[in-house]
Amino acid sequence: RELAPEVIIVVAYGKLLPKAVLDIPPHGCINVHGSLLPRWRGAAPIQWAVIAGDEMAGVTTMQMAEGLDTGDMLLTYETKVGEKETAGELFDRLAQSGAELLTQTLVKLDEITPRPQDDAQSCYAHMLDKQMAVIDWSKSAHEIDCLIRGLNPWPIALTTLSGERLKVFAAEKAAGNGEPGTVLEADPKKGLTVACGEGALKLTEIQLVGGKRMKATDFLRGHAIEVGTKLN
Template sequence: MSISESTPLNIVFAGTPEFAAKHLQALYDSRHKVVAVYTQPDRPAGRGKKLMPSAVKVLAESENTPVFQPENFKTEDAQQTLASLNADVMVVVAYGIILPKVILDTPKYGCLNVHGSLLPRWRGAAPIQRAIWAGDKFTGVSIMQMDEGLDTGDVLLEKSMAIPPAATSATLYEDLAELGPPALVETLDNLLELSPTKQDEEQANYAKKLSKEEAEIDWRLDAQQLHRNVRAFNPWPICWFTHQGQSIKVWRTEVVESLEGAPIGTIVDVDKTGVEVSVGKHNLKLCTIQLPGKKPADVHSIINGKPDLFKTGMVLGE
């Protein structure tokens, strides 16, 4: 049976960034009760390296919800504190701290996780980015019963969506932040009648973390892959290449037909729409870039001020 409206769940929420805060807000707006919130300890941020609370902490304090910020759950004190809350379920969204088995087993109905992919595809740290990077047509959110593995638990509910052709990790993140919260509430509303589905291990793959090294543009890759990289690595770590002794970031590109047959990395055209670079079957047009110490800007405005920066025949990366 589903959980009746007269018996809302007592929920402990664990999360850290804005993505998690949107799910927490959905719980506040639901008929269930958030009895406590866990989030990572305040971290230094900004030029002054001032300790800043997470988005989840800011929201929880505005709702007068008790907030706990342990470094981990290895101590008996941290474990007993959670047990004393007598939660029906713990909801975990982008928390960033590993939960040991004793914690997973503490709430009455265990711990649920909202994961930004259609599991078992893209388990791990960067599912949103890797879906774009790999050229996936669809993604979504999975509400999962947590176990000791890395995103290996039984799936209770999934919601899917098509990945827009021009999606970046930033925009897809926002799309999933809208898709996930109602899916979470739907799961909680029907928790006792949902049938957990075991993940197919043969279909599983891992979404490894991104790195600045991986974001360096390799002009030997085909244009489609480079275009996906630019979108996947936006807003971090941002694709980049070295030209005339400076590191230039690439924020937006287009794939265009290749008629030149020029050597890889060669600039074949420069106009107000961008800088066209030869990368194989198709060419890659650099549309929005960022010079060191400057803000991202359309290429044509940069060329107006620096006409010698990009010229036809130059080979990028030399």
């Protein structure tokens, strides 16, 4: 109150501001949120957009209310999610776009008509944790690929190979089918392909826990994996 701010800006702050603070600035408190609200309210909107396979992601500036990301929307920036884009890469892009959108919002603040959110269209992006990182090979290749990209750079998707934890940093869809989690191909030249519940994935960048992160083709030069081996 002593500072008498005209407006308060909040970015990537993990707590709710109390009404006593929200009421201080005459132009309100403005939040820069990394999603196309009302979709993905909450702590990890960018990661969940990738995990869910959303075609579009973005940034929204909004007038803060007492609820979690429930305030009226001001401006929105929308962008297509790259086919191989990780959550970390999308985060970096949206951080820049969010800064630009915030500038536009402040410049045009008196001209913008706030738009209420449709609560019926909302969904919640809860914080990521290591428990959700374990790959369920019974899911489709598309779902698993989205999970791998959405959990990169943290906590990183993982599976188990011969009793050892194997981190999967990157993969791509591949031809083939079989029992979910079964190795269909393990060749230093052709790579490491694993069957999914629907389709197959070629793991392209992996790391045994305690080892080095490397391309799967390089990994296979020093670690023989038999076709038919089961990952779980």
